Amino acid sequence: NAGVTQTPKFRILKIGQSMTLQCAQDMNHNYMYWYRQDPGMGLKLIYYSVGAGITDKGEVPNGYNVSRSTTEDFPLRLELAAPSQTSVYFCASSYRGQNSGNTIYFGEGSWLTVV
Amino acid sequence: DAKTTQPPSMDCAEGRAANLPCNHSTISGNEYVYWYRQIHSQGPQYIIHGLKNNETNEMASLIITEDRKSSTLILPHATLRDTAVYYCIVRRPQGGSEKLVFGKGTKLTVNP
Numbered sequence: 001n002a003g004v005t006q007t008p009k010f011r012i013l014k015i016g017q018s019m020t021l022q023c024a025q026d027m028n029h030n031y032m033y034w035y036r037q038d039p040g041m042g043l044k045l046i047y048y049s050v051g052a053g054i055t056d057k058g059e060v061p062n063g064y065n066v067s068r069s070t071t072e073d074f075p076l077r078l079e080l081a082a083p084s085q086t087s088v089y090f091c092a093s094s095y096r097g098q099n100s101g102n103t104i105y106f107g108e109g110s111w112l113t114v115v
Numbered sequence: 116d117a118k119t120t121q122p123p124s125m126d127c128a129e130g131r132a133a134n135l136p137c138n139h140s141t142i143s144g145n146e147y148v149y150w151y152r153q154i155h156s157q158g159p160q161y162i163i164h165g166l167k168n169n170e171t172n173e174m175a176s177l178i179i180t181e182d183r184k185s186s187t188l189i190l191p192h193a194t195l196r197d198t199a200v201y202y203c204i205v206r207r208p209q210g211g212s213e214k215l216v217f218g219k220g221t222k223l224t225v226n227p
Contacts, residue, residue: 004158037156042218042220043159043217088156090159092158103149103161103164104161105161106158106159106160107158108157108158109156109157109158
C-alpha cells in the first residue's frame with residue numbers, strides 16, 4: 001500500500017490564484033481529513049469526509065472547498081489564495097468503526113506559500 | 116475528547132530508554148489513548164494506541180495506569196532518528212468531535 005499520497009509537495013501561489021491539493025489513499029478508509037499546520041503550531045482541521053459524497057467543515061474551513069466523489073480521493077480547493085493560507089497542508093485518512101479505535105494515517109504534507 | 120497534558124521538552128541519551136509521560140485525567144471510559152510523533156515538518160506518524168491494557172509494538176510500549184488518568188510512552192532504545200515532537204491524544208472510536216487536537220506535544224531530543 002502507498003498509504004496517503006499528496007500532490008504537489010511544494011507550491012507557490014500569487015494572491016487571488018486558485019489551486020487544488022490532491023489527496024489519495026489506497027487503504028479503503030472511510031474517513032478522510034484535511035489539516036493545516038502553521039509554524040510552531042498544532043494541526044487544525046479544515047474539512048473532513050465520512051464517506052463518498054459526504055463532507056463537513058472542521059475548525060478552519062473558510063477559503064477552502066472539498067469534494068469526495070470516490071472513496072480514494074479527497075481534493076482540497078483554494079479558490080482565491082490569500083497570504084493567510086500560507087501553511088503546510090496534511091491529508092489524512094482512517095477507518096472508523098465501532099470499538100475499533102481510530103488510527104489516522106497522514107500524508108507527507110504539501111507546503112504552500114501565497115505571495 | 117479529553118484534554119491531555121505533556122511536558123514541553125525532554126532529553127534522552129542515545130541507546131537509553133525514553134519515557135514520555137502524558138496526563139489525561141478527564142478521559143472517558145471508551146476513549147483510546149493514541150501516540151503520534153512528528154519529525155521536522157513531516158506528516159504525523161502513528162506510534163501506538165491503547166484502551167486499558169498496556170500495549171507493545173515494534174516501535175514502542177504504552178503503559179496506561181489502572182485509573183487511566185495517565186500514560187507513558189516508552190521508546191526502549193532511543194536513537195538519534197527518534198528526535199521528534201511526540202503527541203498524546205485521547206479519542207473515542209466513533210462519534211464525538213472530529214477535531215483531533217494535537218496540542219504542542221513533547222519535543223524529545225536524543226543526544227549522542
